[in-house]
Amino acid sequence: MSQLEVEDLEVYYETEDGPAQAVDGVSFELEQGENLGIVGESGCGKTTLAKAIIGILPDAGYVNGGSINFKGDDLTELSGPERRRLKWEEISMIAQSAMNSLDPVYTIREQIVEAIETHRPGTGRVESNEIVTEMFELVGLDPDRADDYPHQFSGGMRQRAMIAMALALEPSLMLADEPTTALDVIMQDQILKRIGSIQEEINSSMLVITHDVSVVAETCDRVIVMYAGKIAEEGPVEEIFNQPYHPYTIGLKRAFPNIRMQDQDLLSISGYPPELIDPPQGCRFAERCPMATDKCREEEPEAHHNNGLRSYCHYADEIDSELRPYADDPKTWNQTAAAQEAGGD
Numbered sequence: 001m002s003q004l005e006v007e008d009l010e011v012y013y014e015t016e017d018g019p020a021q022a023v024d025g026v027s028f029e030l031e032q033g034e035n036l037g038i039v040g041e042s043g044c045g046k047t048t049l050a051k052a053i054i055g056i057l058p059d060a061g062y063v064n065g066g067s068i069n070f071k072g073d074d075l076t077e078l079s080g081p082e083r084r085r086l087k088w089e090e091i092s093m094i095a096q097s098a099m100n101s102l103d104p105v106y107t108i109r110e111q112i113v114e115a116i117e118t119h120r121p122g123t124g125r126v127e128s129n130e131i132v133t134e135m136f137e138l139v140g141l142d143p144d145r146a147d148d149y150p151h152q153f154s155g156g157m158r159q160r161a162m163i164a165m166a167l168a169l170e171p172s173l174m175l176a177d178e179p180t181t182a183l184d185v186i187m188q189d190q191i192l193k194r195i196g197s198i199q200e201e202i203n204s205s206m207l208v209i210t211h212d213v214s215v216v217a218e219t220c221d222r223v224i225v226m227y228a229g230k231i232a233e234e235g236p237v238e239e240i241f242n243q244p245y246h247p248y249t250i251g252l253k254r255a256f257p258n259i260r261m262q263d264q265d266l267l268s269i270s271g272y273p274p275e276l277i278d279p280p281q282g283c284r285f286a287e288r289c290p291m292a293t294d295k296c297r298e299e300e301p302e303a304h305h306n307n308g309l310r311s312y313c314h315y316a317d318e319i320d321s322e323l324r325p326y327a328d329d330p331k332t333w334n335q336t337a338a339a340q341e342a343g344g345d
């Protein structure tokens with residue numbers, strides 16, 4: 001049994017115009033000690049997925065179906081107190097916005113010590129303080145600053161303080177939502193390396209949520225590409241980025257700087273993800289896809305398995321034999337952009 005098994009998960013938000021289907025039928029597994037990346041453009045449901053797993057959806061959000069199995073318990077069925085215990089001791093989240101996750105009225109040290117003493121009863125004050133020092137050093141913060149309040153820290157320092165807090169309890173699963181986006185590239189690299197080495201020490205697994213493909217390439221074993229609340233493609237990092245089968249992944253890859261292809265022109269995918277209140281039938285990527293046919297606009301694609309990848313595209317089996325040169329050609333994507341501009345929308 002995997003550590004985490006998410007099956008057919010649906011998470012909706014109640015809105016004035018009806019329910020928005022932010023996560024719609026998502027299934028995946030995560031092994032103990034494994035790092036799984038979740039990538040996709042802004043608004044595709046990555047944060048919602050993480051919040052549903054750790055149980056901190058806002059009031060408007062609710063799990064509409066499916067299950068989240070963590071070490072044998074369905075998290076969607078646990079009561080509040082059980083859920084809160086798990087949240088701290090087993091699962092921790094490095095949230096997208098550090099400011100909202102730290103309490104402004106307590107010093108950083110007080111917050112970390114409080115978490116340790118509540119969730120690791122029997123830990124003495126001296127030991128708790130040692131953990132604070134150790135964690136601060138780990139994330140490159142001066143331990144003397146632990147007695148500062150969050151507002152005395154810069155944005156980058158707060159982000160690091162939050163990472164220190166998330167690691168202090170040695171959780172077996174970490175949900176890292178854009179963990180290093182607020183940091184400069186050098187700090188980002190350093191922190192990712194440190195998180196990696198701590199993880200090895202405590203054999204924890206991590207869900208790395210990011211819009212930055214290079215972060216995933218650096219830290220993950222496997223990756224899920226999400227589009228408009230659904231999985232577009234999933235598989236080992238190497239395969240996904242070297243030879244994807246889903247046009248969305250191919251487009252996304254073109255939109256990011258690539259270490260292996262320095263000279264590649266960056267080309268963002270034209271258009272926007274669809275509305276989630278009344279999503280289009282068929283493939284959700286169809287209206288932006290240069291390869292879309294009527295079938296794509298009508299029928300929702302099933303999973304196709306090729307080369308270790310799970311790809312939700314009707315034409316995944318034909319990409320290699322026929323469509324790859326076309327899909328890989330930047331002109332394909334340029335022409336789509338031009339056609340969309342001409343057609344208006």
Ligand SMILES: Nc1ncnc2c1ncn2[C@@H]1O[C@H](COP(=O)(O)OP(=O)(O)O)[C@@H](O)[C@H]1O
Pocket residue numbers: 013014015020022040041042043044045046047048049058060061276
């Ligand atoms: N509190 C909320 N109420 C209503 N809709 C929300 C709320 N939070 C997020 N959404 C919507 O859910 C979708 C997914 O958002 P999110 O999970 O934040 O995406 P991502 O993290 O991939 O950028 C978006 O369409 C967003 O507008």
Ligand SMILES: [Mg+2]
Pocket residue numbers: 046047048096177
């Ligand atoms: Mg997000």
